[in-house]
Amino acid sequence: MRVALRHLMGAAWVLAGSMVWGQAGGAHGQDPRLAGAYSFQRGGWTYVHLQGSPEQVGFQHGYLLGPEIADAIHVFEVEDLHSTHRDWQFFRDAAKNMFWPHIDAEYRAELKGIAEGAQARGVHVDVWDIVAENGTMELSEYYVPWLNKKQHAENAPVIHAPGRCSAFIATGSYTKGGQIVIAHNNWSSYAEGSRWTIMFDIEPAEGHRILQDGVPGMITSNDDFGINDAGIMVTETTMSGFEGWNPNGVPEFVRSRRALQYASSIDEYVASMIRGDNGGYANDWLIGDRKTGEIAYLELGLRHTPVWRKKDGYFASSNFPRDPAVIKDETEGYSSKDLASSPNARRIRWDELMKEYKGRIDVELAEQFLADHEDTWTHQVNADQRTLCGHVDTARAGVPIWDWGPYYPGGAVQGKVTDSELAAHMTIVARAGHPCGEDFLAKPFLAAHPEYSWQAPILRDMKSGPWTKFFSGETAQRASMAAAEQGRQGGRGSIRTGVLPGEE
DSSP, rough: HHHHHHHHHHHHHHHHHHHHHTTHHHHHHHOOOGTEEEEEEEEEEEEEEESSSHHHHHHHHHHHHHHHHHHHHHHHHHHHHHSSSOOOOOOOIIIIIIIGGGSSSHHHHHHHHHHHHHHHHHHHOOOHHHHHHHHHHHHIIIHHHHHHHHHTTTTOEEEEEEOOEEEEEGGGGGGGGGOOOOEEEEEHHHHHTTTEEEEEEOOOOOOSSSEEOTTTTTTSSSSOOOEETTTEEEEEOOOOOBBBOTTBBBHHHHHHHHHHOOOOOOHHHHHHHHHBBTTOOEEEEEETTTTEEEEEEEEEOOOOOOEEEEHHHHHHHSSOOOOOHHHEEEEEESTOOOOSHHHHHHHHHHHHHHHHTTTTTHHHHHHHTTTTTTTTTTTTTTTTTTTSOOOOGGGGTOOOGBBOOOOOOOEEEEEEEEEEEHTTTEEEEESSOOOTTOOBBBHHHHHOOGGGGGTTTTTTBBBOOOOEEEOOOOEEEHHHHHHHHHHTTTTSSOOOOOOOOOOO
């Protein structure tokens, strides 16, 4: 009853959000944990600056985004109940009993801080809600199918590991000037994607400064596009059909945050991801080091963790495992020969683009790649489940390998790009909504597809914003000046001001 009541209140909190944010200035002077924290909105994104100890970073996060956290948890609660037939209390219990003993003390403190910060805003969540939210992908899509099989559960729903994202990383002779270029668009349900619009600038007391996209309440990007001030540039896409789970491992959301916060080299990043691997949210990681120009590809299975490295070339990823041992031993239902499948069609398109634009790839071209609508199976330009900028809501076939039915409201929900030069200045270029610029409108979609009426409480419009530059240490005042300059140049985005907790 507590969880249901909380989420009934969530919509009201979100509607009142702009008014509540203005009160933060008063609390800012009263609670020392909020010192230095601030937020503003621009280009369809909410920029959030956090700094200090784990407790401070967490409290600031929870306070600045409290209503949005309740809203995001509601989305995952609805989706997870539908896909797994398990209620939110099941996920809270798993967070407490399975995840919590394996979470570093630093991130325990941050997770507790998020809950306390949200509570200070009057949002009724606790630490187990926050941990369950952070682990929602791992628990619903990896742990639950493993548990069902272990328990020989009768009438259990069919659950396959998801496919999320299109991405590439290139260096050397493939890029303009030879620097690293990395790009990624996140594929998710549109319900999730319309909330996946936070740009976190985290300045922790220990480790490296981080700039990453993310979801309210999550301590890692979770679609995993980020850079740190040691020159590490990362992203990933999930492996279709992966199966495997280690209940005694470290949650993926902890390992990915730890890696970006503390790694100064590709070797350190890879080691941090492998150490304590639990099999959750199994991804193909694209990693670059702007200091050396080297790039790497880590296929992070549970039994196999091959790594490829290059100083000249590219790696592309679109939810296809590539290592034969991983495919044989750790996936179910994936075939590299099925060229009509979304992962393989997009793999072909990436190879075409890399070959065609070799030597010229830069940030602007990367933005165009993420917006690409070329279907290599039909040989037509038509936004669908096989295009780099995915629009599964247009696809009669859906994506069966991920359990996405016909016309499923999901696909590419935002895009991010950076290169070595931008990363040296801790800068990411990002676009909220479809990278192609098309809007998704919930009301006409639900009218046309009543089979998805179960999503009505969480599905909302997903408007596409402009490509917008963000950098560490950006403030609303500086962002407003940048937006004005971009406007004069016919460029990227406007800013909503007046929402800082006293930073200006």
